[in-house]
Amino acid sequence: MAETSTKMICPRCGTEMNHHSDKVLYAVESADVPEADPALGGVIEEFHACPKCGASSSRHG
Amino acid sequence: MEAVENRPLFIPVILGTTRQGRMSAHAAALILRELGKRSGLETELIDIAQLPLPTNDAGEAIKDAGFSEKMERADALVVVSPEYNHGCPGLLKHVLDSCLKEYVHKAVGIAAVSSGPFGGVRVIQNLIPVMRELGLVTIFWDVNFSSVQKVFSADGALLDESFVRRIDKFLKELIWMARTLRLGREHVPLD
Numbered sequence: 288m289a290e291t292s293t294k295m296i297c298p299r300c301g302t303e304m305n306h307h308s309d310k311v312l313y314a315v316e317s318a319d320v321p322e323a324d325p326a327l328g329g330v331i332e333e334f335h336a337c338p339k340c341g342a343s344s345s346r347h348g
Numbered sequence: 349m350e351a352v353e354n355r356p357l358f359i360p361v362i363l364g365t366t367r368q369g370r371m372s373a374h375a376a377a378l379i380l381r382e383l384g385k386r387s388g389l390e391t392e393l394i395d396i397a398q399l400p401l402p403t404n405d406a407g408e409a410i411k412d413a414g415f416s417e418k419m420e421r422a423d424a425l426v427v428v429s430p431e432y433n434h435g436c437p438g439l440l441k442h443v444l445d446s447c448l449k450e451y452v453h454k455a456v457g458i459a460a461v462s463s464g465p466f467g468g469v470r471v472i473q474n475l476i477p478v479m480r481e482l483g484l485v486t487i488f489w490d491v492n493f494s495s496v497q498k499v500f501s502a503d504g505a506l507l508d509e510s511f512v513r514r515i516d517k518f519l520k521e522l523i524w525m526a527r528t529l530r531l532g533r534e535h536v537p538l539d
Contacts, residue, residue, distance in 0.1 A: 307533045308452050310483065334452040334483070336533035341355060343420050343533075345449035 297337035298344060304335035309348060322347055357389040357423045357526050364429040364440035366397040372461040374500040375493050376428040379459060382515045383426070389523065394418060396443045403442070411446045419450035424526035425484070430461040431471035436478075444482060452483035453533045455525035457518055459491035467492025487525050489518040 295304040311329040322330050331348035361383065363376040376393060383391040394415070401410050419425075427444075429436045456479050460468020472490050479486050491514055493499055499508045506512075 305534050305536070306538050307536065308483065308538060310448075310452070332449070334449055336453075338534040341421070341423075341530070341534065343449055343452070345452075 295333075295335040295344060295346065297340060297342050299342040300337060300340045302337050302339040304337050304342075304344065306333055306335050308334040310334070357523065357530070358418075358421045359383060359389055359391050359424045359426065359522070359526060360394050360418055360422055361391060361426040361428060362440075362443075363393060363395045363397075364427055364443075365432075365437045366439050367430070367437070370430065371463070371493075371496045371500060372428050372430045374504040374506075375459055375461050375491075375496065376426075377504060378500075378506060378511065379426055379428065379491070379515055379519075382512065382519060386519070386523070392418075396439055399443060401439075401443060401446060406442065407445050408448060410442075415443070416447055416450055419447045422450075422454060423530050424455035424457070424522050425451075426457050426459060426522065427475070428459045428461065429468065429471050429475065431464075431466075431468040434470045435474050436471050441478065444478065448482060453529050454484055455487060455522055455529055456484040457487045457489065457491075457522040459493065459518070461493040461496050463496055465494050467494035485525060485529060487518075487521045489521040491515055491518050 297304050310332050311327045312332050313329040324331055332345050333348040334345050336343050361376050361380045363373060365372050380391060380393050399412055399415055401412055429440055458472050458475055460472050462468040476486050499511060501507055
């Protein structure tokens, strides 16, 4: 599964966020199964932080 | 990277037990006081007994908006936990499990409280893998409140001033890690 390449925008201040971490989530809803990475066995959650206001956010990768 | 230094660090102290008569409250108050003496950071006490988390579900399904907002704002956490039967209080784990994205790549220091002589070393060992799985970064300083009934009077007065020095070393490490991880979170890309 291709990684998400678009930059995440801070929901608080609108600044482009920094993608700093990924985690594989195994306990997912059945609706998430099609998104599971076949090599890693789960859904990749991306974690992003805002360099301006410090907000954190995440999304499926 | 100017914004990194312009915003004060936020380092809340989580009081991790709901038990009546908890001596951990004195330990948390002392660490909060020592944090409050430092410039460039903000802190506050988060008492898990005051969080309205249900027990008929678990994990992010029971996320409390107020707690989540504080965890997101935090750059580091101090977790004050007693050792109950070699582990942490079940409700502390319940609370910690209610967030994830809020914690990732943030520092955590553990202060353990015990009425016995070992200072909660077993609860610290118990919590370290939990913290890791939550995405938190543990520091290698702890505070061990051994025989806590000898450290504080019943009304919370500090009886052993050596803890001020120990907490100072603990907080220096935690703050360094908090600053470094903030820089990484906000400016160092994964790819």
